Amino acid sequence: MNIPQSSNPRVVIIGGGFAGIALAKKLSKQEFQVVLLDRHNYHTFQPLLYQVSTGGLEPDSIAYPIRKVLQGYPNFYFRLAEVLKVNTDVNLVDTNIGSLKFDKLVVATGTETNYFGNTELEANSMAMKTIPQSLNLRSLILENFEQALLTDDLHEREALMNFVIVGGGPTGVELAGALAEIKKGILPKDYPDLDTRRAQINIVQGGDRLLPAMSEKASEKAEAFLEELGVNVWKKLRVSGYDGKLATTNTDISFRTETLVWAAGVKAVSLKGLDGEAFVSRSKRLLVNEFHQVKGFDNIYAIGDVAQMESEAFPHGHPMMAQPAMQQGENLGNNLVAESKGNSLKPFSYRDKGSMATIGRNKAVADLPKFKFQGVFAWFVWMFVHLYFLIGFRNRVVVFINWVYNYIKFDREARLIIRPFKNHFKTKE
Amino acid sequence: MNIPQSSNPRVVIIGGGFAGIALAKKLSKQEFQVVLLDRHNYHTFQPLLYQVSTGGLEPDSIAYPIRKVLQGYPNFYFRLAEVLKVNTDVNLVDTNIGSLKFDKLVVATGTETNYFGNTELEANSMAMKTIPQSLNLRSLILENFEQALLTDDLHEREALMNFVIVGGGPTGVELAGALAEIKKGILPKDYPDLDTRRAQINIVQGGDRLLPAMSEKASEKAEAFLEELGVNVWKKLRVSGYDGKLATTNTDISFRTETLVWAAGVKAVSLKGLDGEAFVSRSKRLLVNEFHQVKGFDNIYAIGDVAQMESEAFPHGHPMMAQPAMQQGENLGNNLVAESKGNSLKPFSYRDKGSMATIGRNKAVADLPKFKFQGVFAWFVWMFVHLYFLIGFRNRVVVFINWVYNYIKFDREARLIIRPFKNHFKTKE
Structure with a gap:
């Protein structure tokens, strides 16, 4: 995949949605080598997709090149790739353009349409x-x-x-x-x-x-x-x-x-190798703790729609919306930086900013x-x-x-x- | 094709480029029933295509829905269709969505890439x-x-x-x-x-x-x-x-x-049935007289890049650009209206407005x-x-x-x- 060796720990982020981008932005201070993988070369502003379908907006104006988001960040790499498998035992992801070792892996793959087997x-x-x-x-x-x-x-x-x-x-x-x-x-x-x-x-x-x-x-x-x-x-x-x-x-x-x-209906986009029953919820989301760590792993995290962080207020995880995804990305980013400096971590707490829908x-x-x-x-x-x-x-x-x-x-x-x-x-x- | 019978003569225009659109706009006064056929449902502003290829513009902003151009014109019909053949003997065009009789046919199909047989x-x-x-x-x-x-x-x-x-x-x-x-x-x-x-x-x-x-x-x-x-x-x-x-x-x-x-290189988009040697130039363009009539036909016209109107100033026809196409469309439109009113027709004369190219x-x-x-x-x-x-x-x-x-x-x-x-x-x- 042609990512150079670095003396800094390598964080591999899978997915450039709201969560992945928010996280990447927090990691711009060079404590890490960051590799972002996505199967598109752009970030999609999903809440406005229906306006593209109905001719109200051009597709290009709700998409944004991921490379442009990361421009000027040192030690950042983007690769257009589809992840095929995560080898949790050897800290390696397999993709259609080769394999990549990671020190920390963040799954931010979001959701896909769920037809419930029909x-x-x-x-x-x-x-x-x-x-x-x-x-x-x-x-x-x-x-x-x-x-x-x-x-x-x-x-x-x-x-x-x-x-x-x-x-x-x-x-x-x-x-x-x-x-x-x-x-x-x-x-x-x-x-x-x-x-x-x-x-x-x-x-x-x-x-x-x-x-x-x-x-x-x-x-x-x-x-x-x-x-x-x-x-x-x-x-x-x-x-x-x-x-x-x-x-x-x-x-x-x-x-x-x-x-x-x-x-x-939607279901989490699951990755081969990270679909073990022990850490996957009924809706296929990855069960994570309040520090976004996938159950049973120290160095594998999940944020955004794909993650299910169960709490008293949210027994089935947070709502699948942009806000929780962005906040989780930010919190994980802050925690990774804090950890590298030996500072204490902050458990995630969701600030509900509300929700909206437009009818016309x-x-x-x-x-x-x-x-x-x-x-x-x-x-x-x-x-x-x-x-x-x-x-x-x-x-x-x-x-x-x-x-x-x-x-x-x-x-x-x-x-x-x-x-x-x-x-x-x-x-x- | 579900176009109703009309007491007005039917003008069928093939192609919604600069020439076809300019013509259609001139025929909005109800002397005719106008049917515009195109294989896209939009007009393309071709001079800016290179900016789409290089990420400078969204494709949607150099395209315009043909139906919107014709909104409010009475007795106008647009059909998304690919023309398969022109039957000049019986005044009929065959398309992938059925056949259509015409009183007057205007070919404004433009050009396509020419690989010279390679x-x-x-x-x-x-x-x-x-x-x-x-x-x-x-x-x-x-x-x-x-x-x-x-x-x-x-x-x-x-x-x-x-x-x-x-x-x-x-x-x-x-x-x-x-x-x-x-x-x-x-x-x-x-x-x-x-x-x-x-x-x-x-x-x-x-x-x-x-x-x-x-x-x-x-x-x-x-x-x-x-x-x-x-x-x-x-x-x-x-x-x-x-x-x-x-x-x-x-x-x-x-x-x-x-x-x-x-x-x-480009070559004219030729139509089966309208590709006779007698009226096609070496570059496959349709030879037309100064009233845009295809050589040998009274009721078949060609305008824009597909037409070759030879004159002293332009022995090989006009340059294949937007300006001649628009002017030809307008002139033919005016002539068709004049003819229907028994007025005299104006031979086409090209007003050269110049040409330009941008390098950066x-x-x-x-x-x-x-x-x-x-x-x-x-x-x-x-x-x-x-x-x-x-x-x-x-x-x-x-x-x-x-x-x-x-x-x-x-x-x-x-x-x-x-x-x-x-x-x-x-x-x-």
Whole structure:
């Protein structure tokens, strides 16, 4: 892998998400040689992926080159690599570009979509966890409308314009809201020769309320906002199968749809060699102590969504969001530096800054530690917070301009099929 | 294809480039039913593709949804389709989504890369005529540097960092300049563990000067600018073969390179059924008269790069640039409207607004009809003109912001490998 020997201990970080980047930034003082591995050469700002899928933002403005984050840090190495295995007995990771010894290993691999073993669902539904996936969804949505124009079969046309989003968490809610706004503001103008009123947006939630991790008030209001936008909200309903045409559920309700977005579950991205039952939770997360050490290891840590730190306040670990990930990365970074200097370590304690979801124009819900609110003000706060946490000045400006433009013009101009998703539309390029 | 019958004559336009869009805009007054066909759902601002390849701009900001251009035009139809054949005897086009009768047909298909029959070159080199192609090149450039880090073989490493651009027209010159700036400003910071001074940028031109369509002064200055930036300029040299590793030429000079960009020739995109020898020029362009009618046809027109209108001033047709294409589209539009009203038609006459090329920061060359100039002022004019002709207010603002940012920070932040090009880096997404 061509990483030079160093007299400083080598910290290998797997994953350049919120947790991995926050950690790397704390390790910039040369106590360590740091190697960051990721299968993408960029950091993805996941909370805005749904805006890429719906043409509101360019993919490039929610991505940021990892090399640029680490520019100027001495003794830092980035490698574009896929980790194949961790050999805990000899402190070695195997990757597709070779093996690497580590003194300390930090797993920050995050989560991936969980289909709970349903391979048919996995094969036919769309996920939205990465930029390429979000772009595939963007292409598919637009292709479906192009195709809907061409058919005289009303059933087929309706299936092409019928969107089923499974999962009532923030991803599902935000995507449903954005699609509803496209239906209202853009489709009638873009497709005057199509009766776009027949387009349907459905959100299907297994539990009895949307946004179950938020307050009841937020759930209520999110549902009301979605209904105001014309979204069909289905609760206590579970999608059990999807063959690419028909989505079946645990009841006799079914949906004829060409687009099923699966946002109903995630699981930790597990690494071979680090998947022992002794230290993996039911949701495949790595069990860690308050110093982020994986159970049973001294020099292997896990932070972010992949880590499960159980405590009284969080018996199943922290929520899988950017905030806990960043705070864990920072705390581990501080501790590694402290340890190298012989100072005492700080156990992790999560400062809850609250959570938010946006449903659409002027419509958001926010649960802050001190107060909960919904509506226009929550929407402005949501935008401000997301701009603040976005990495890169240029990204912030471009995203801001897009939002202002989209708001004033009721528009989303990135509705481009750059890489067709359906075979029907593919060209050789 | 589900286009309703109309009492107005149907004009079918193939291609949503500069010519096709300019024509469509002129036909918005309901004298006709207009159907625009394109294999992409967006218009591409081709002059800026090289900035996408080199990470300076997001692809989405130089693309514009065709449906949005035509929003609100009555009796307009867009279809995402690939034209397979024109049946001139029965006024019918066959496409991958069905057949369509026309009263008038306008071919505005533009050009594609011409490898002059060299299939080995075609298979191994990169083209830069479309957004997906430009993104492939962006991925490949970045992947090569990631891979260069991994090898101990100096020859291999140098081949990965050796760029050969074949063709000394504006595309080749602008790409070479942008790569040289990346080498200087970004590589040393992004790859501190790689000796990026070994990276080479070569531009290979068959003729005896770069930018042969411009003034001698512009050619001279462009060459000087490139050399100042450290680009190796090769003139009177022709690349004759490339197996993916070694580029051979008509002399004993050869290049070991993993990246060969072929910008040495274009040919018209010809349509089956409209490729008769009687009306096709040597470069495959359709011969048209001064009213844009394809030789031998009354109701079939060609505009833009695909058309060859021979005149005393332009014995081989107009230059293949945006300006002639737009002017031809506008003139044909005006003529079609005039004809439908029984007014007289205007033969096309090209108003040369000049041509320009940018080599890098503060370095451009401009040949305007009245005066020719080079340097900082030309560079500002170049930027202003490109912003002016870019379609869409949002695109203009986003491009402008990117340029200001890139200028101030000596940076290009869109260096993202969103879709890996080399198999080595591909993941399933």
